[in-house]
Structure formats: C-alpha cells, structure tokens
Amino acid sequence: MRRARKKKIVLTSELFSTTTAAPKGRIGRGLGLLLYGVAFSGLGAAATFYSMVQKGFASFTDAESAKLFVPDSDELQQIEETINKHPLVQELRSRPEFKESRPHLKMSSEVRSRTLTGGALQGDGMIMVPPVAFIEDGGKSIVSVTYIGDKLCGHPGLVHGGLLATMLDEGLARGCFDALPHKIAVTASLEINYRKPTQANSFLVLRGKTVKVEGRKAWAEGCIETLPAPGEKPVTLVEAKGLFISPKYAAQKLTLNISNITWHPSLSRRERNQLRSQRGLTIWLTGLSASGKSTVATALEQHLLHLGLSAYRLDGDNVRFGLNKDLGFSEKDRNENIRRISEVAKLFADASTIAITSFISPYRADRDLARELHAKTEQDGDEPIPFVEVFVDVPLEVAEQRDPKGLYKKARAGEIKEFTGISAPYEEPVNAEITIKTHENTVEECVAQITNWLIAEGYVKSEVKN
Ligand SMILES: Nc1ncnc2c1ncn2[C@@H]1O[C@H](COP(=O)(O)OS(=O)(=O)O)[C@@H](OP(=O)(O)O)[C@H]1O
Numbered sequence: 001m002r003r004a005r006k007k008k009i010v011l012t013s014e015l016f017s018t019t020t021a022a023p024k025g026r027i028g029r030g031l032g033l034l035l036y037g038v039a040f041s042g043l044g045a046a047a048t049f050y051s052m053v054q055k056g057f058a059s060f061t062d063a064e065s066a067k068l069f070v071p072d073s074d075e076l077q078q079i080e081e082t083i084n085k086h087p088l089v090q091e092l093r094s095r096p097e098f099k100e101s102r103p104h105l106k107m108s109s110e111v112r113s114r115t116l117t118g119g120a121l122q123g124d125g126m127i128m129v130p131p132v133a134f135i136e137d138g139g140k141s142i143v144s145v146t147y148i149g150d151k152l153c154g155h156p157g158l159v160h161g162g163l164l165a166t167m168l169d170e171g172l173a174r175g176c177f178d179a180l181p182h183k184i185a186v187t188a189s190l191e192i193n194y195r196k197p198t199q200a201n202s203f204l205v206l207r208g209k210t211v212k213v214e215g216r217k218a219w220a221e222g223c224i225e226t227l228p229a230p231g232e233k234p235v236t237l238v239e240a241k242g243l244f245i246s247p248k249y250a251a252q253k254l255t256l257n258i259s260n261i262t263w264h265p266s267l268s269r270r271e272r273n274q275l276r277s278q279r280g281l282t283i284w285l286t287g288l289s290a291s292g293k294s295t296v297a298t299a300l301e302q303h304l305l306h307l308g309l310s311a312y313r314l315d316g317d318n319v320r321f322g323l324n325k326d327l328g329f330s331e332k333d334r335n336e337n338i339r340r341i342s343e344v345a346k347l348f349a350d351a352s353t354i355a356i357t358s359f360i361s362p363y364r365a366d367r368d369l370a371r372e373l374h375a376k377t378e379q380d381g382d383e384p385i386p387f388v389e390v391f392v393d394v395p396l397e398v399a400e401q402r403d404p405k406g407l408y409k410k411a412r413a414g415e416i417k418e419f420t421g422i423s424a425p426y427e428e429p430v431n432a433e434i435t436i437k438t439h440e441n442t443v444e445e446c447v448a449q450i451t452n453w454l455i456a457e458g459y460v461k462s463e464v465k466n
C-alpha cells in the first residue's frame with residue numbers, strides 16, 4: 001500500500017453521502033452495461049483466481065487476513081476507524097454465521113501485486129484500504145466495505161463504472177464460492193445496472209446474495225450502495241446479477257497451478273535437523289543370527305520414540321520381504337542386500353530420523369561401505385550423517401543354544417546352505433562405536449548402553465528415562 005496523501009477524512013454524514021446529481025446524459029435509470037458471454041479470461045479469471053486463493057493457495061486464513069493491514073498515514077487510519085466503528089461492521093462482527101476477512105490480504109504480496117484490484121488498483125486515491133468482507137457460511141451472502149479515492153474516475157469526481165462492475169464481478173463471485181464444488185467459479189454472465197452516480201472519495205458497501213444453486217452453477221444478485229452515516233439510509237448506486245459456474249477443470253486446475261509455485265531452494269541437512277529439533281543418524285546393529293539384534297533394535301526404537309524422538313527400524317521383516325525379496329544368502333546377494341539397506345537408512349537419517357538397522361551384515365567391507373556412504377554426505381559445509389556401528393556380540397555357542405527359529409539345527413544338519421557362523425563367515429567389527437553383550441546384559445541394559453552413548457556424543461538431547 002503506497003503512502004496516502006494528507007487529506008482529512010471527517011466522520012460526518014457528509015463523508016458517507018454520494019447523492020450528487022448525476023451528470024445528465026451519462027447514466028439513465030435502467031440504462032446499463034450488459035456483459036454477456038463466458039468471460040473466462042477477463043473478469044471471469046479474477047473469480048477463478050480468488051477461489052483458488054480461498055481453497056488452498058492462500059498464504060493467510062480469513063482471520064489472519066482480517067488483522068494484517070496496518071495504516072501508515074492519518075488518512076488511512078481515519079478510513080480504518082470509520083470502517084471499524086460503523087454500526088454495520090459492528091453488527092456483522094457479532095453474527096457468528098459471517099466470517100470476516102480481507103480477501104486480498106489472504107494472498108502473498110507477490111501474488112497480490114499481479115492482481116487488478118489487489119495490485120494495480122490499490123493505493124493512494126484508488127482502493128485505499130483493502131476491502132473488508134463478511135461472507136455468510138455456505139456461500140449464502142456477502143457484505144463488503146471499501147473506500148474509493150478520486151483517482152479511478154470516469155467523469156471528474158465520479159467513480160468509473162468499469163471499476164464498479166469489476167467490484168461486483170469479484171464480490172458476487174466471492175460470495176457464492178462456498179456454495180459451489182471446489183469453491184471455484186468463473187463468471188458466465190454479469191448484468192450491471194447503474195442507478196446513481198458514485199462519488200469518489202467515499203465508502204461503498206457491496207452486498208451480494210446467492211439466490212439459486214444448481215450443481216456447478218450459482219446465480220447471485222447484489223448491489224453497491226453508500227455506507228450511510230448514522231440515522232441515514234443507504235443509497236443504492238449500482239445493481240448487478242450474474243451467473244457463476246464452477247468449471248469441470250477446477251480440480252485439475254488447482255493441481256496444475258501447484259507446479260507453478262517457486263519453491264525455496266533445498267534445505268540443508270543442518271536446517272532440517274534444526275527444524276525437526278533432532279539430528280538424523282544411522283544405528284547399525286550387526287551380529288550373528290540369534291545374537292539379539294532384532295530384540296534390541298525393537299526395544300531401542302520404542303525407547304527413542306518414547307523420548308519423543310523420531311526413530312524407524314529396518315529389518316528383515318520390512319526389507320527382505322519387500323525391497324530385497326529378490327535376494328538370497330550368497331555372498332553377492334548379501335553384498336547387494338547391505339548396499340541397498342545402507343542407502344535406505346541414509347535417506348531416513350537424512351530426513352532427521354534415527355534409522356536403526358538389524359541385519360547380520362557379516363562382511364566387514366559391506367559395513368565399511370555403509371559407513372562411507374554416510375560420511376560422503378558431508379558437502380557444501382553440511383554435516384555428515386553419523387553412522388554408529390553396534391556390535392551385538394555373543395559367542396556362537398550362545399546363539400546356537402538360543403536358536404529361536406531352529407535354523408542352527410537345520411544348518412548343522414546341512415538343510416540350510418551358507419549359514420552364517422556355520423557354513424558362511426561372520427567378520428567381527430574392528431572399529432564398532434558400541435559393543436553390547438546380550439548374554440551378559442538384559443535387553444533394557446543394552447538399550448540404555450546405546451542411548452547413553454548417543455547422549456554422551458551429543459546426538460540425542462533427552463535424558464534416559466528409566
Ligand atoms: N543362510 C543364512 N544365513 C543367515 N541367515 C539366514 C540364512 N538363511 C535364512 N536366514 C535368515 O535370514 C536372516 C538374516 O538376514 P540378513 O538380511 O540379516 O542377512 S545378511 O545381512 O544379508 O547376511 C536371519 O535372521 P536373524 O536370525 O534375525 O539374523 C535368518 O533367520
């Protein structure tokens with residue numbers, strides 16, 4: 001909004017008056033401008049645009065938009081006060097079925113500046129303050145108040161009829177959006193009848209009523225009248241009726257417009273972690289079958305979630321039966337299994353989640369590759385994703401004795417080939433950050449050991465709750 005000229009606005013009946021005689025020959029009673037035809041690109045487009053803003057592209061809600069305008073001059077301050085104190089506005093504010101907004105201010109300033117009534121026609125001497133609108137629930141009616149200066153005249157001192165037609169087009173359409181599918185409409189027809197000349201530098205009230213709705217069509221009628229001074233009656237200046245149609249392409253159009261939004265460049269990992277108040281990392285459990293990886297990983301995931309952290313476990317249940325269902329237990333397949341899991345864990349961690357993996361991952365080279373993959377995420381000054389290797393260390397005899405699935409038995413009997421620890425290697429870690437011994441400590445103790453390490457390293461802020 002540009003700075004307004006210094007001009008005193010006096011709160012008298014004169015201020016609200018628009019009863020100057022019409023210049024002869026310009027406007028006769030009943031002589032009107034008739035706009036017919038489906039105007040999808042002109043006025044109609046404006047209606048569509050506003051509905052989109054209302055539906056999902058608005059930067060601000062109705063309530064937020066109502067509070068956004070801050071007058072930056074005495075003149076604008078007086079206009080604001082006149083609107084705010086007027087009995088009509090006060091009455092509308094007391095009626096719960098009417099929602100107050102300043103529709104133009106729901107848009108971002110970037111979008112608004114490209115609109116006719118929110119951009120080009122707003123400012124000193126024109127539409128001087130963003131119109132205040134009250135829309136009845138269900139798109140039944142609308143009342144809005146506007147102040148028009150003296151720079152949008154047709155004849156000197158009289159507001160241009162084209163502006164009044166535009167205001168009615170937008171106002172009637174906006175009033176019925178909520179009665180239509182997709183809350184969208186384009187103007188199919190608009191009939192305008194000028195009843196009296198409209199004085200510049202005056203407050204105007206637009207009233208609209210949705211008179212009929214049939215499927216995608218809504219018929220609305222309304223007028224522009226004076227904002228009366230106390231004790232006076234409003235004077236009808238312009239009347240209008242129109243047909244507004246919610247187009248079939250409405251839903252598609254909304255989707256298409258999303259692709260036109262310019263997004264902020266990608267967030268850095270540091271920014272994402274800050275916004276999520278959590279550093280993403282990967283906790284990589286490795287150990288023999290039946291060493292306790294799944295049991296500890298499950299308990300750890302639950303514990304971290306209870307601490308309010310985002311954690312997600314990757315294990316055979318959700319990986320070997322899905323993403324990696326094409327892989328077996330040959331060395332090559334295990335290499336590929338671990339490579340894919342490393343990539344997925346890295347993505348979870350990049351999204352500020354604590355990824356917990358529980359796979360045998362018997363080959364040192366595979367685990368080192370996973371570590372490297374995480375380390376390589378250090379770029380453009382962004383911190384690398386931490387990789388925490390946890391060796392679930394139990395002697396083979398303990399695992400074999402546990403044998404919860406009877407696999408060791410089968411492996412010994414030769415029924416399962418290439419079984420880790422029996423007929424396939426397990427290469428113990430040499431540089432694991434943490435080693436847990438599930439044959440010496442309980443599940444809870446193992447979880448506490450890992451969590452305390454994370455806290456000590458500053459990866460997790462919360463205290464361990466015992
Ligand atoms: N040949 C062979 N060797 C080892 N394990 C076998 C084998 N065949 C099937 N299973 C079952 O598969 C689970 C191990 O899958 P992983 O994806 O963790 O293995 S690996 O990391 O690719 O080596 C493993 O589960 P856990 O016992 O939970 O580790 C076994 O139940």
Ligand SMILES: Nc1ncnc2c1ncn2[C@@H]1O[C@H](COP(=O)(O)OP(=O)(O)O)[C@@H](O)[C@H]1O
Pocket residue numbers: 287288289290291292293294295296358402404437438439441442443446
């Ligand atoms: N402290 C412990 N931590 C983890 N598991 C334990 C512990 N003590 C006994 N167990 C048992 O050991 C078995 C390990 O099985 P599981 O967690 O499936 O191991 P893995 O996923 O390594 O194959 C389970 O039956 C579990 O109850």
